[in-house]
Every structure is written in C-alpha cells, then in structure tokens.
Amino acid sequence: MARLVMKFGGTSVASVERIKNVACHVKREVDAGHEVAVVVSAMSGKTNELVGYVTDAAKLYDPREYDVVVASGEQVTSGLLALVLNDMGIAARSWQGWQVPLYADDAHGSARIENVDGSGIIAGFAAREVAVVSGFQGVHKATGRITTLGRGGSDTSAVAIAAGIKADRCDIYTDVDGIYTTDPRMVPKAQRMDKVSFEEMLELASMGAKVLQVRSVEIAMVHKVPTYVRSSFDDPMNPNTGTLICDEETIVEQQVITGIAYSKDDTEITLRQVADKPGVAAGVFMPLADANINVDMIVQNISEDGRTTDITFTVPAAEYDRAVDILTKLKDEIGYRALQGAKDVAKVSAIGIGMRSHAGVAARAFKALSEKGINIRAITTSEIKFSVLIDAAYTELAVRTLHSLYGLDKA
C-alpha cells in the first residue's frame, strides 16, 4: 500500500464526462489498495470566464477579491469529482484550501505556500476516504482570506500536499506522456525519459519546458517528493508509463546531458559605451529590479579603451517595452551612448548533472553551433546547464544540433 497524490489539470476535468474518466483513474489506484488524495484544477475555460467577470467589474481590481472569484472554479471541480466518486461507491470528500488548511502568504494572485496541515486528509484515509483537494488555492492564516497561487499553481498545490501528507509519490496527469529530451513537436527524434533528477527538471522547467511549473519542482526537490509525469488520456485500466522526477542517487546511469530546452520569450537589450566604473552595473540593473523586471543573461565586455564598456542582457518579451522605457529615461544618469534592442532572439539550453564531472561539455556545443553557421550572441552557464542566446530563426537548427551532439536522438 502506498500513499499517492494524483493531480489533474483543467483539460482533464473540462466536462462532467471527463471528470468521470478521472474518477476511473482514481478507482484504479484505490482498488490497488492505495491511499489517494486527488488535486484538481478548474474546468478548462472556467478560470478565463471568471477572470473576465473580474476585469469587467473593475479595471484596477483588488487582488484579494480576484482570488475569491477565481478560486470558485476549483471548488466546483472538487465537489463534482467527489460526487462522481461517491456515486461509484468510492467514499470521497472535497477539501477547499481553507479546509485542509493549506496556508499561503497574502501575495494575492500569486501567493506562496507557507505550510500544509495534512492531518485532516490523513484522518480521512484512516476512514478509507479519498480526499479531493481544490488546487491553486489556499488561505492566509492571519486574515482568513482566500489566496490563489497564480497560473499553473495546481501543480504546486499537488506537490505541497504530497509533502504535507508525506505521500510516497505525486502523479501529475497531463496532456503529454512525460518529460522529453527536448520538445518532440520540434525534434521528432526526441525521447521520453524514464527518470530525470530534480535538479535537471528544475533547469528544464526554468529554461522553457512547460510541462511542470518551476515552483512545483522546487518544492518536490526540497521535500524529496518523487513526482511522476504521465498522461491523463491513457486508458484508465491500462495506463502507460511516464517520467519519474526523483533524487539523482536513484538514477543509476547518468547522462552527461539529459535534455535540451529553448525559450523564445526573451528579448535582448544592449547598452553601448557605458562608462566603465564601479557601480555602473547596479545603476543599470537596480532600477529594473525595482520595477520587478526579471533580467536573465548578462554579458559585460571589457572595453578596448579601458573607459567604456558594452552591457548586453535579456528580459522577458512581455517586459521589453517597460525596460526600454526605464533605461531611456535614465540615459544621462547611467551615462551610455546608445541603447540597442533585439526582439527576435531565442535562448537554447543544455541541461545535465553529468556536466559537473565532464570538462569541455559546453565547448563542444560552441564548436558544433559555429560549424552550422549559428552566431552566439551571449552565453551563460551554471553548474548543470549552459545557455546560448541566438537569432530566433536558428532555434530549431540549434536544438537539433545539440540534441544529436549529446547522443539524445532516438535510434
């Protein structure tokens, strides 16, 4: 007997018919003798309808009341799945965030989970009861108000609840059948991985693989919750395997590079001939940080004359205009000659725990990319990944080149 969390997203619960299919997945695990907590999202489309009401009601809306309106979507799904399970003869009870309780901070609309009290759900297990938990929502302890975790927060809920009830595994049912070595829509030779380490998955998710929320991987890593990504569209009575995200020790044969990720959501900004003196980087990046603009890759070249320098960095596409606006206003204060921007860029990353012990992994990539005529605009590296910024038009070529280079192509 194991204790499981099963998480189903909006498309998996988009109608009562699909909720009944989800119930069949739950039944399979219950029949196998497992204790089960299910975490559900709002029915697909409902959240957008509710957000539409909110923006109609008030242009600059109070995020505390936004949360009240939007959290109602998950409440409906959790009640409906509990109804279907009870109707199938499987004892089940719905749990809203405030009932669990799942405590979150009061950053309404994008709250962070503070603590999950799993005792109520565990008491239900003792009575052979399935817990059906509304994802995406929590409650702020001091005010007693409903908070939501932001888009995709149901993954985060699921992993946090798995940690809170000390589950043996958290199964994330989604519309793909696992984690691939790269995007299979772009590279047909991409392979589904059987296992991937928390650290690698964290980099993959951060670098553009959209299967899992970065925050959910962080929580899984910290609390060591084995997390299994699998398809909700499998036959419930005969499901396929997926990808297990787990501790690196449990992965026997380490690849040097595990996966290739890419992101086209970045834009590049270059400041030309910035005065090369102490504090200049702070002068550029502090105002951006104050405006909550997330700067990623930063390249600063030492200037030839020793008095000026060029600074290049990337920001998310959605924040490009704001960033340019802020820097243009501060032109005299920072002291640069010209601002150049490029929106048509992409970031390609290679991720693998094996990089730690293998020298020259990134150098091989730079050579292979240059042989294909791909110009590298910027480079960043970390212990288990490196990223290159290139012209967006070369994204697919670069991803395929690195995927082959590191032996990830399907036979």
Added chain:
Amino acid sequence: MARLVMKFGGTSVASVERIKNVACHVKREVDAGHEVAVVVSAMSGKTNELVGYVTDAAKLYDPREYDVVVASGEQVTSGLLALVLNDMGIAARSWQGWQVPLYADDAHGSARIENVDGSGIIAGFAAREVAVVSGFQGVHKATGRITTLGRGGSDTSAVAIAAGIKADRCDIYTDVDGIYTTDPRMVPKAQRMDKVSFEEMLELASMGAKVLQVRSVEIAMVHKVPTYVRSSFDDPMNPNTGTLICDEETIVEQQVITGIAYSKDDTEITLRQVADKPGVAAGVFMPLADANINVDMIVQNISEDGRTTDITFTVPAAEYDRAVDILTKLKDEIGYRALQGAKDVAKVSAIGIGMRSHAGVAARAFKALSEKGINIRAITTSEIKFSVLIDAAYTELAVRTLHSLYGLDKA
C-alpha cells in the same frame, strides 16, 4: 447613523452591469453615513447551471458535495460586488459563510441556521468597511463543511445576519416594490401596504405570497428585525418606498384583515367510510409524516351511522402521487372503503391580526363566497387567519370577493 443589511437576489446581480447598479444602492446608504452589510445571491442562472453539473455527475448525489458545488455561485457574486465597490472608492470585503462564520446544521441542501457570529463584520464597520456576504451558505461547526440553506435561503441569511450584527433594519431588494394586500397580477385593485406585522407576514408567506421565504420571516419575528421589502429596479439615487415588516405595536391602525393569499399547489384527498375508532387519524397521518409528506388542512366529519367517518385533507401537489400510493397500500390496515382525489383545488386565505378581537370575521366570508356560488370544500382557521379550499376555477373570483369584502380595494 444606522446599521443596515441590504439583500439582493439573483436577478438583481444577473450581470456585472447589474452588480454595478447594486453598488450604487450601497453607495447611497454609505454616503448617508450608515454601516452596511450586503447579502447577495448567485447570478441568475448560475445556480441552475451548477445544479445541472451535479445531476450530470451523479443521479443520487451526496448532498454535502452538492453544497460545495452550488455555494460557489454566491462566492463569485460577493467577490464581484466587493471589487466594484472598491473600484468606486468604497472599502469593501467579501465574506463567505465559513468566514463570517454563519453556523448551520448539517442538513445539507436545506440546512437551518444555528448561530451567526457578527464580530468580524462589526470589526470591519469600525474600519469603515462594507461587508459583502454570500447568502444561502453557511458552515457546519463540527465538520467544517459547507452547507446551503435551500432555495431562497438568501432572504434567510440576510435576516439572520441582521440579527447577528444587531442591525437596525434589513432591506430586502426584490423585483416587486413591496407586499400587497393580494397578488396584484390577479387583482388590479390590490394595494401596496406601508407596514405589515411579522405575524401577518408569516401567514401571508406560508399561504402563498412568494415575496419572502417563510423562514426569513420567522427569524425576523423572533429576533425583532424590522424588514423592509423594496424594489431593486428603482433609481438608486431616488428610490421609492416599500413595505416595512415590523412589530404589531408599531402599526397604529390595525386592519381587521390585512391581506388575501392563495395557493394552487394543493391537492385534496378524501378517504370514504373510515372505521370511526380511536387511533384512526394516526393510522392515516403517521405513514404520511414518516414519508415527509406535509399534510395541511384536515377535515373529519362525524358519520351518520356512528361507525364510519370521511376524512379529507390536503397535500402539496408535488407529493400527491406518493401520498395516494402510500394510502392505497395501507387500505386494509387503515380500513376505508374508497379513496377519492382532487387535483384541481385552490386554497384561499385571509390574514389579519384584527381577527383576534373581531368575532364573525370568517363567517362573513363564508356567506359572501356562497352568494357568488363558490362551494367551500374544507375550512381551517388559526388565530390570525382562515383558509378555505375551493375548486381552482373559482380562485380569482374568491380572492376578488374577499379583497372587496374586507375593504382592501384601492379607491
């Protein structure tokens, strides 16, 4: 400065546009310096949509999960109204049943209110904050589960919250502009009353006047909450008057008869030649009570031969078939010769506190009805009302006759 509860039903909050109109009503009272708690229903149509999901999910549904799904409708409205108010510069906070808390018992789907803790809402008043409360829902203290009060429960919520926060008045905004001496759609000469006593309103509501839930009037009477029924379609800046339901002492000039109500939802059942012995009434009515069938008027004639009797009574139309079925199965046990039923009957009632001190009030009615050729099938009386059961075809004639007889016609 007064402390007010304002209640708005589903049609008054059917769209974001209408919710903005409701906010204008609230603004008027806030600008006048009052402390305001608003109680709202789900947007018109939403509850039916949610109930549809529930019945699709499970034919015999778990009422505890029904409550979870259906209560989400009020949650959306309360959040939206708080958003609109905040956007208008009026500080407001939404309150779900569990946040107030409004404690109810665990008769899920038709729970009764046990207690309202008004301290949180009152603390909000001290901070000049409008409370926007989800009607229709509460929480069961022992289990922490969401309960709903049944259809029309928002009126009941409003009056209970008014009692819990010791409000000076509870304003029920509805689609009519007050309580009439009888149904104005049937009798054009019906008049809107300025005031009516709790006791009379209780009988009017019980006898078919559908403006207010019977339970809400009971709570208003017990806790002496002056309740004001008025139109939500008035100009928010220049509203009309409505009807105040209040203690009889505050009504200076008592009418003998205040209003005429009618109901076409009743059906009549007669058992012929029942053995006239002790315990026979119990033999008929206990099985019906056990089946939760609500018996209203009962007439038992003493038989000529002294050995048998005829028993006539009414049951709600929705329960007619079940009642006939039960009594047919018990024919030998009860010991009657024949069962006769009539579905095409109506109950007409006259209500007035003045009946207490005026003899012969009902007798005048029987005479007037017989002069119009209306046959009275059964009669029941209480301290402040009497009802007659007649053929349904004569309903309008009977209502108009009694309305004129007691001087209620508009000049």
